[in-house]
Amino acid sequence: MQTLPYGSWPSPVDAALAAAHGRPEFAGFVGDEVWWTACRPAEGGRRTLVRRTADGEEAVLPEPWNVRSRVIEYGGRPWTGTVREGAPLLVFVNFADQRLYSWRPGGEPRPLTPLSPVGDGLRWVDPQLVAGRDEVWCVMEEFTGEGPSDVRRVPAAVPLDGSAAEDRGAVRELLEDRHRFVTGARLSPDGRRAVWLAWDHPRMPWDGTELLIADVTEDGRLGAPRTVAGGPDESIAQVDWAADGSLLYASDRSGWWNLYRDGRPLCAREEEFAGPLWRLGQRWFAPLECGLIAVLHGRGAAALGILDPETGEVVDVPGPWTECEPTLAVHGDRVIAVAAGPDRGHEVVELDTRTGHTRVVGAAHRDAVDPAYYPRPRARTFTGPGGREVHARLYPPHHPEYAAPEGESPPYVVWAHGGPTSRSPLVLDLEIAYFTSRGIGVVEVDYGGSTGYGRAYRNRLREQWGVVDVEDCAAVALALAEEGAADRDRLAIRGGSAGGWTAAASLTRTDVYACGTILYPVLDLTGWATGETHDFESRYLETLVGPVAQVPERYAERSPATHADRLTAPFVLLQGLDDVICRPVQCERFLARLAGRKVPHAYLTFEGEGHGFRRASTTVRALEAELSLYAQVFGLDPAGDLATLELDT
Known part of the structure; x- marks a missing residue:
């Protein structure tokens, strides 16, 4: 092993390589x-x-x-x-x-x-x-x-x-527009009935949905719907029919998203068999013709298994995959999933339930570099304020040929996921490897409000957005520093969308971080609640913060845009100009209120990008700008040809 300071290790995982992979x-x-x-x-x-x-x-x-x-x-x-x-x-x-x-x-x-x-x-x-x-x-x-x-x-x-x-x-x-939001209707095997989910403002689908059923009329429309499950405080994430015509659905009525058949639990566990319905058509379970059910389940992870509804037994699929996307499909005895693991990216996997044999059938993972450069992640549980558990994914710096000088602690970046009703999967991410292979640690925090740990954990963020998420991220960062696993003076925070909010709120409400990377964020709650976003999340803040008419001062007090005067840490702000969810006007307002503060920062915008970056050129520019920020603030000397990010003051 050769010795070089953290942040200066040469790495074959460059920004172009990280940007080239799409799941x-x-x-x-x-x-x-x-x-x-x-x-x-x-x-x-x-x-x-x-x-x-x-x-x-x-x-x-x-x-x-x-x-x-x-x-x-x-x-x-x-x-x-x-x-x-x-x-x-x-x-x-x-x-x-x-x-x-x-x-x-x-x-x-x-x-x-x-x-x-x-x-x-x-x-x-x-x-x-x-x-x-x-x-x-x-x-x-x-x-x-x-x-x-x-x-x-x-x-x-x-x-x-x-x-x-x-x-x-x-x-x-097929139906009158009785509800603000609906999922696609699923026809029963005999074609005589259909089921779907519906909900209305201000609920989000992980707060409460209704399971509706209707007869199919002679003219091919849906008759008068009847509510058979769900409600304001019960989230049903998916509904489907079994081959025998029984009704299957995933409900969190027990505090966990479990599977039910005609109202009876099939496998009552303190695990999640579903997740937040962010995209219509997501499938966490899929019934097979033989009566078995392909399921995704777990705590803080979503493993593929086969559930026997008669016994409640789940047999997990063997293999290197620890996470599956909610896109299950079945045909006869075959199950298709999109799966990944800590040392492999997402690939299309097929299970033959007759033989138990699993194989990769599409988008097969191929190591673009020697896997020795990949991080060695592990799941951790930290203690947050009041003794509450905070779940995280830890990616320490790792390089097969280099180590830091004895006694040096590494810089660390806290990654706050979006949503905020989401979580961070423990899978190979070359954007993370871009940093860890250079000697910069990454920790992804599943702060209170994240999914995968039951409804009570998810509800910690109710009216506490900008408080619990900020506290939990800070608790993890400071715990790593206290352990000696991270350098207390070289901590950063990074996030996109709701994670961008948490990053910005952390920089304006705490002194934990030396700098931050803020991607397509929410920055002004009052603006977001009064027309500066899309319909789906337009009243989400009533749950996350409280009704704006009742607590307007809370909206102002928590917003980073209100407290730009508190900001002293350098940052880079990255924004897609076509974003209609977190709009550029929020960034512009934030920067206007920062004017004259002499805080080093950069604002990079990208034409043609919406909410979340998809173009390779954008990802390359964003990653290199982020690394340059850390190099300047942490005093790093990155190997290779890295353009210096110009920081305005």
Whole structure:
């Protein structure tokens, strides 16, 4: 081992390598074939469709097609497919115009839905081809005015013959718009009933949803719905039918998202069998024809298992994968999942439930560098204020050839995840490896409010956003410093979206961090609550902070934009100019209030980027800017050619 100070270790994990990898999403079957969407960071961050054939993987839909929905802005499942007349038939959402298209190999995509000149138009998500019907069922989001909340959402049926491409009247609404938010309707095996989830402002789907059931009428619409489960304080994350016609759903009525069949628990455990419904069409469980159920479950993780509903036993799938995305699909005895582990990125995995054999069928992980450069992460539980548990993922600096001088403690960056109703998976992330292989530690904190640890842990953030999250991140950072695992004078915080809020709030409310990286953040609660965001989260703050009309002073007191005068630590602020969730105006207001404070900072904006960066060039610029900030503030000497980030004062 050679000796070099932390932060100066040479690494083959450069920013371009970290930016080149995009995870597969929304895997499914088209006949016997496995298909999924794949990210193309070098092609503007678009998503294409990929199919697994006998000859290997085949990407379809060349540029500029981009398979991605904008319903509720976070989208959801954007495609479906089947085999008709011996060939695949695909239906997908195109990001640029948000129209539904049908496509067959060898042909050009054909529009199925019209454009609308009103507001942000017509959008579609979670398409499903219905057996025996020449139409696709999906959720329709229709804007009725120019404002972000001038919108309605209903289950709808779109004809496959293209007759609705220029005629909005040819779209068949399956139900009146009784609720603000709905998921896609699922037909029973006999086609006589349908089930779906619904909720209304100010609830978010992890607060409370209703499970609705309706008969399918003779004209193919949905009759009067009946609520059979759920409510204001019960979150049902997914509903589906078993092959025998029984109703399956994941509810947190016990304090944990567990599975139920016709109202009876199938496997009562203090584990999560579902998660927060951020995107429509997510699937944490999938019933098999044989009666077994493929499930994702765990505490602070989501492992793939097979549940026997008769015994309540779950048998986990062997293999190196410790995390699975909620995109399960089944066909006969086969289960498809998107899975990853601490030493491998996300890949498409197939389980044969008859043999128990598991194999990678798509997006197979390949080590772009020697895995010796990957971090060696581990899960930790720290003690927060009042003795509460705080869960975290620790990624110490690691290099196969270099070590720091004896007695030197490493710099550490606290990563605050977005949501804030989300969590950090313990999987290989080359953006983390970009720092750890250079001698900078990373710790991802699942602060109070995170999912994966039960409803009580999730509810810690109720009316406490900007308090509990800030305290928990600080507790982890200071604990690492007290252990000697981190340098107390070289701590940083970083986060995007809600994590950007936590990073900014931490810099204005504590003196724990020497600097910070703030990505597409919430910075002004009052502005966010009064029209500066999209409809889905427009009243989220009533849970996270409190009703703005009742506690306006709380909104002002907690906002980093209000307390820019407290900020002394250098920072870099990164923002997509097309972001309609956390809009650039928040950053601009924050910087205006910082003017004259002489705090070193940089503000980098990116045209064509929305909420979350997708383009390789953007990710490269952002990572290199972040590393340059740490180098300047921590006194590091990074190896290689790194452009110096110009900091304004």
